Amino acid sequence: MPRKFVVGGNWKMNGDKNMINEIINNMKKGPLDKEVEVIIGVPSIYLTYVKSIVPDTIQVAAQNCWKVPKGAFTGEISPAMLKDIGVNWVIIGHSERRTIFHEDDTLVAEKVAHALESGMKVIACIGETLEEREAGKTEEVVFRQTQALVPAIGDKWANVVLAYEPVWAIGTGKTASPQQAQDVHASLRNWLANNVSAQVADAVRIQYGGSVTAANAVELASCADIDGFLVGGASLKPEFVNIVNATK
Numbered sequence: 144m145p146r147k148f149v150v151g152g153n154w155k156m157n158g159d160k161n162m163i164n165e166i167i168n169n170m171k172k173g174p175l176d177k178e179v180e181v182i183i184g185v186p187s188i189y190l191t192y193v194k195s196i197v198p199d200t201i202q203v204a205a206q207n208c209w210k211v212p213k214g215a216f217t218g219e220i221s222p223a224m225l226k227d228i229g230v231n232w233v234i235i236g237h238s239e240r241r242t243i244f245h246e247d248d249t250l251v252a253e254k255v256a257h258a259l260e261s262g263m264k265v266i267a268c269i270g271e272t273l274e275e276r277e278a279g280k281t282e283e284v285v286f287r288q289t290q291a292l293v294p295a296i297g298d299k300w301a302n303v304v305l306a307y308e309p310v311w312a313i314g315t316g317k318t319a320s321p322q323q324a325q326d327v328h329a330s331l332r333n334w335l336a337n338n339v340s341a342q343v344a345d346a347v348r349i350q351y352g353g354s355v356t357a358a359n360a361v362e363l364a365s366c367a368d369i370d371g372f373l374v375g376g377a378s379l380k381p382e383f384v385n386i387v388n389a390t391k
């Protein structure tokens with residue numbers, strides 16, 4: 144079965160109500176390709192507001208969550224709380240969480256496991272730093288990060304999207320070339336076939352993220368193993384509509 148293209152917009156810690164109204168109005172105007180799954184990653188404080196103004200055709204994600212349902216974890220939010228306000232997706236393990244907030248593979252896996260057990264869908268992020276790429280360790284790093292997720296995901300791969308985001312391409316304007324991205328995506332799929340199952344390898348969607356724009360999205364989207372994007376900066380701009388429509 145062909146994999147449905149899935150485009151996420153990760154707003155990160157950006158936006159206010161005025162800007163959010165503009166972004167959503169622009170997406171409503173679209174038109175957005177109906178064949179593409181669209182998920183916007185919203186700062187937690189605006190999740191309820193965005194849910195109240197967004198059409199059902201656009202799904203809403205949190206950018207993080209904690210690994211237990213409730214308790215003394217000041218400043219955190221749980222999958223149970225997200226589900227309570229109708230948010231069914233969460234981005235976990237973004238490189239900014241891994242680097243700035245020191246989230247390691249184990250914590251990322253615990254968060255993924257709990258989110259999935261709570262009935263949420265997860266965009267799980269992986270990707271190498273520039274230093275790791277230059278040392279020829281790209282595959283070693285993304286395989287290690289994915290391996291940590293395997294027991295956490297268990298049989299719930301249908302609720303997971305993998306986002307390959309080379310850290311050196313995030314917010315830098317340096318996009319991975321379509322060949323560089325395709326090579327890593329193909330290696331990941333091959334690794335999944337050997338270490339999980341052929342069925343999961345074939346079905347799981349792997350997004351590319353890192354300086355995706357309307358100008359490079361069409362070529363990246365034409366690669367066989369690129370099943371969508373996780374878009375940062377450009378998801379705040381009108382060109383996000385063109386990125387969603389990159390396979391049209």
Ligand SMILES: O=C[C@H](O)COP(=O)(O)O
Pocket residue numbers: 153237308312313314315316352353354355373374375376377
């Ligand atoms: O989650 C999105 C990625 O960090 C990519 O961000 P960017 O498109 O601004 O490079």
